[in-house]
Amino acid sequence: MTTTPQPAAPAEQDPANLPRGRVFSGVQPSGLPHVGNYLGAFRSYIAMQERHDAIYCIVDYHALTSTHNGELIRQNTHEMALGLLALGLDPERAVLFRQSDRPEHTELAWLLSSVVPVSWVERTPSFKEKRRSQPEDINHALLTYPVLMAADIAIYLARYVPVGKDQQAHLELTREIVRAWNARYGDYFVEPEAVFNDSPIVRGTDGANKMSKSLGNVIDIFAEPDVIRRQVMSMVTDTERIRRTDPGRPEVCNVCQLHRYFSPLEFEEIWEGERTARTGCVDTKRLLADRIIAFFAQARERRRELSERPGYVEEVLRAGAERLEPLARETLGVCHDRMGLGPIAR
Numbered sequence: 001m002t003t004t005p006q007p008a009a010p011a012e013q014d015p016a017n018l019p020r021g022r023v024f025s026g027v028q029p030s031g032l033p034h035v036g037n038y039l040g041a042f043r044s045y046i047a048m049q050e051r052h053d054a055i056y057c058i059v060d061y062h063a064l065t066s067t068h069n070g071e072l073i074r075q076n077t078h079e080m081a082l083g084l085l086a087l088g089l090d091p092e093r094a095v096l097f098r099q100s101d102r103p104e105h106t107e108l109a110w111l112l113s114s115v116v117p118v119s120w121v122e123r124t125p126s127f128k129e130k131r132r133s134q135p136e137d138i139n140h141a142l143l144t145y146p147v148l149m150a151a152d153i154a155i156y157l158a159r160y161v162p163v164g165k166d167q168q169a170h171l172e173l174t175r176e177i178v179r180a181w182n183a184r185y186g187d188y189f190v191e192p193e194a195v196f197n198d199s200p201i202v203r204g205t206d207g208a209n210k211m212s213k214s215l216g217n218v219i220d221i222f223a224e225p226d227v228i229r230r231q232v233m234s235m236v237t238d239t240e241r242i243r244r245t246d247p248g249r250p251e252v253c254n255v256c257q258l259h260r261y262f263s264p265l266e267f268e269e270i271w272e273g274e275r276t277a278r279t280g281c282v283d284t285k286r287l288l289a290d291r292i293i294a295f296f297a298q299a300r301e302r303r304r305e306l307s308e309r310p311g312y313v314e315e316v317l318r319a320g321a322e323r324l325e326p327l328a329r330e331t332l333g334v335c336h337d338r339m340g341l342g343p344i345a346r
């Protein structure tokens with residue numbers, strides 16, 4: 001039997017089944033892991049480590065744009081790494097490291113910034129949003145944030161970037177930056193593709209906005225079960241379902257949407273109960289809380305085990321950064337050569 005060559009799959013398809021390539025993604029240590037991180041990004045990280053050459057980074061340099069408490073950044077970096085490992089990120093298959101352990105990222109950001117018109121970064125949606133949300137602290141690093149993000153990805157010549165939809169504009173800018181550098185200095189960098197899964201934007205407990213640490217509308221992954229239960233019970237459901245006997249609209253109700261992922265075998269039945277008002281919002285929330293707690297129970301146990309191994313997380317991060325050194329230096333070597341800078345010692 002002959003096999004027909006398959007065309008390259010568009011990046012929006014199942015992250016686990018894309019043609020092999022290098023993967024890079026980053027998460028800020030600006031809080032603790034939540035359900036939005038997991039559904040939008042982390043489960044893709046874990047799926048992609050199986051078949052791809054995957055590199056995942058805790059981007060502590062990026063966190064400096066909004067958090068100026070060093071102790072908190074250090075703690076959150078540790079917690080984020082511990083959480084990813086507990087959720088199934090396997091350091092034997094994927095590289096996990098801390099951004100500031102590979103300072104070449106910041107050098108590449110500087111080199112790339114020389115091909116980036118200021119207007120490109122000024123119009124970045126995240127910069128405009130920070131202008132509104134932290135008007136007292138519009139620091140320069142906020143402006144250059146997407147250039148550092150481009151450098152994170154480009155330094156390893158990564159092809160795929162699994163992220164939530166909120167990162168789409170950053171990824172588009174990364175592609176433009178890489179293209180501008182290649183046009184000036186000759187083709188070298190890979191234009192990376194964003195990889196979105198089937199839950200690219202998870203709404204928070206307010207039912208309206210994206211789940212986000214800064215909005216305080218999260219469902220935590222590793223909090224105590226009673227905290228998770230409280231967070232789920234506080235969720236806003238279908239705002240037009242006023243009385244218990246009113247029919248619900250599962251398509252708009254965020255609780256029903258989350259059941260899709262946490263009750264995959266019976267969400268249709270749960271939706272039917274809502275539509276016919278056989279079940280009330282409170283019942284559906286209670287069930288969701290049980291399901292979320294059960295879903296992450298094993299990861300919670302694994303997190304506890306790993307946290308009892310002194311030095312384990314630090315060792316994983318250190319070894320990850322060390323493995324990446326040759327790659328990072330090679331890229332900088334090519335840049336130095338083409339851009340007319342001094343040679344990089346090998």
Ligand code: AMP
Pocket residue numbers: 026027028029036037038039040041042162163164165166167199200201202203204210211212
């Ligand atoms: P951050 O915590 O902003 O560094 O985000 C880490 C990863 O989680 C990024 O890929 C985000 O796009 C993703 N993410 C964060 N919040 C959500 C959300 N509410 N829905 C989907 N993806 C998300």
Ligand code: TRP
Pocket residue numbers: 024025026027028059062148149152153161163167170
């Ligand atoms: N901007 C991303 C976020 O806020 C974090 C990030 C930094 C990132 N560098 C990256 C994501 C490189 C993907 C690839 O979530």
